[in-house]
Amino acid sequence: MQELIKHFNQMSRQIKTSREGLDTHNLYLETILKYSYGVIGLDQKRRIQLINPVIGKMLNINNEKKFIGKLCGTISAKYNYLKPLFELTADKFKQNLGEWEEQIELSLPNKHILLTCQGTALDTQDKTLGYVIIIKDISQLHRAQKKAAWGEVAIRMAHEIKNPLTPILLSAQRLRNKFLDALKGKDLEIIDKTTHTIIEQVKSMDTMVSAFAEYANTPQIERRPCDLNTIIYQSAELYNAQSNVSIEFDLSGDIPELLLDANSISRVLINLVKNSTESAEDEHNLVVKIVSQYLESEGIVRLSIQDDGHGFDGDVIDRVFEPYVTTKVKGSGLGMAIVQNIIEQHDGRIFAGNVEPHGAIVTIEFDYKA
Incomplete structure (x- = not known):
């Protein structure tokens, strides 16, 4: 009897440990679903069985849980801006790729976003149980990379354009000072008009160059x-x-x-x-x-x-x-x-x-x- 009680207590401790481990694992998964990437889980018929709040916030969907139990095609028909996303995932899963990754741009009602999508089929014993799609909004990262590239271009352009502007401006002003009082008639009109045009265009280019430099070197803010x-x-x-x-x-x-x-x-x-x-x-x-x-x-x-x-x-x-x-x-x-x-x-x-x-x-x- 004592041996039986001993084994029973040991089994109880193992069950308790397993439950604690399972609870920790579930909490970890819930945290990922709540705060990290967007996650969509589909069944065999591509009905949505799981969708987390990150998806709702990312795709401007109020109460994303209303999509649970619905086919992706049905959702696309009502929310046309989501159609490219669900068409992409359907095409990838039809190809039986196992795992895949793709970037896609979506035009939402009030913004344009760039997403990276990863998908995998949940297979067991040659049978597909469902699909998981993981989505991340990389719009800000993409913009930061483009901004850095454009910043380098802006600095180079500002340097290359600004260097010759000063001598051009000074030359035009010198021509005006030297010839405006000495010339008359048609010659005076030509010199006046052409030098004035040069000076105005140089000023316009200088303004543009300043904008280039400002974009490349946005000052730090003080909040x-x-x-x-x-x-x-x-x-x-x-x-x-x-x-x-x-x-x-x-x-x-x-x-x-x-x-x-x-x-x-x-x-x-x-x-x-x-x-x-x-x-x-x-x-x-x-x-x-x-x-x-x-x-x-x-x-x-x-x-x-x-x-x-x-x-x-x-x-x-x-x-x-x-x-x-x-x-x-x-x-x-x-x-x-x-x-x-x-x-x-x-x-x-x-x-x-x-x-x-x-x-x-x-x-x-x-x-x-x-």
Whole structure:
């Protein structure tokens, strides 16, 4: 009897240890599912059996659990922007590759993202039980790599272009000083016009070179507790003086103080409002609406600048924050890239899109923890 009790106690301890190990393992898996990569689990018929909150946040899905039990094709039909993702995974699993990895770009309703997707089939005894898809948003990493590459290009361009500008400018000014008083008639007109054109073009190129240098060497910010609404008023109110532009403010009174570099954020706002007002050249009574919100449940302060102008050109909307992308005749294409740099220095996010029936919207989000 004592021997039996001894074995029973030993078995109980082993069961307890196994349960503790299983609980630890489950907790570890739950933590991965909650905080790390996006994970989707499918059954044999490619119905979703598991989807974690990371997927919901990554793909702008409210209550991602509503997808559980549904076929990927059914979801694609309702959420068209997810179609490329599910078509890719279906194609890979049909090829019976076992494990695969692929990058894919998705155009969500308010942003453009780059994802890396890894998939594997859950096989046992020549039978497929289901599939697992692991997804990571690498948009920020991709942007950082492109920014570094463009930064090197900008430094080289600034150096190569700026060197000859000063002697060209001085030569044009010297020609004016020497010949404007000595010439008359047609010759005077030609010298005056050509040297003036050279000087103006050199100044324009110098401005562009300065923008290159500024993009390549974005200054470090100094963040202090700030009232975002005050910065908005002070930055945008200046444009209310324009006869064909009306600035409307819808600023929430419960916006908490944020750690911001006030000068940098002011510069962002001025740039964005300026972009909107420039679309009013052929418009009458353009309206620019600035909205601030505190989404406490999401831990986000959201700022949006919306206008009822022409909106972003369809050819550039997915690349609007890339360096040297512009539809303006005299634009350097660096304004929005610098704006994005400043927002990312604040650990924020910025998105651009168009609104119906016409107009553009830029949305900025800052994380806030009470």
